[in-house]
Amino acid sequence: MKLSDFHSEENSCFKLFDDGATYTKIRCLKEEDLRSVWLIDIPGRGLTTLKRWPITWKLRWKSFFKQSQPQRQISGAWKLLAVGVNTPQPVTPVYRSNHYFQLEMPFIEGSTAFELLKSISDYSNTELYLIARELGSIVRRLAISHLRHRDFKLENVVVKPANESQTQPTLWLIDPVGIRFSVSPLNAIVCMLDRLAIQPINEGIPLPLSLQIICIRAAAKSYSGKQRRRFFQMLRKQLKRSINQSSKND
Secondary structure, eight states, rough: OOOOGOOOGGGGOOSSSSOOOOOOOEEEEEEEEEEEEEEETTTTTTTEEEEEOOOOHHHHHHTTOOSSHHHHHHHHHHHHHHTOOOOOOOSOOOOETTTEEEEEEEEOOSHHHHHHHTTTGSSOOHHHHHHHHHHHHHHHHHHHEEEEEOOGGGGEEEEOOOOOOSSSSSEEOOOGGGGEOOOOOHHHHHHHHHHHHHHHHHTTTOOHHHHHHHHHHHHHHOHHHHHHHHHHHHHHHHHHHHHHHHHHHO
């Protein structure tokens, strides 16, 4: 059951980390099983993302082992920032507000890579190639740092458009909960490329071959010869497995 089944959006009020802070509620960005993400505007800080998790016995139990979603949100963000991957930096610790744990972080304005893919005709080839190359570079950067993002989906990547201070669009990972240690960089690359590819396949959205090639080349840049052949064998096998699994679930 979702949050909206219990509360109307208009009646949702929040107690923030700073008791004296005022805010303007913009809208609910996402909700699932009482978990929700809200966009609010805080004077002096600007647009802010407020994440909320209902406090349950399961959440308390995972918190004891530092494996709860709120804790993994923060630890994942710091891991990404440590290896030079853009992600919103938490501006508060996880704190309790009535029956919820909350976390505040900056809101990154832009479209998700998934939204961009659905409206691909609105973008120039130069922008699309840059985004595909950067996606592959992020995959490689994480993998060589022995990290793997288990939920590296296009809808979790925000493309922040170019502006006066930056001449090119930049990519931001907005949900670092799934960051895990990976012994094998090769396995990590295959896993993350599979996650990037499977969502458009499941949604029936064409994924231009040129963009696939650019992304894969950037991700596998350090491989050559026998290693490169092994990489492509593993990637084809993983994609086939994921597609077959999706077909069974439909």
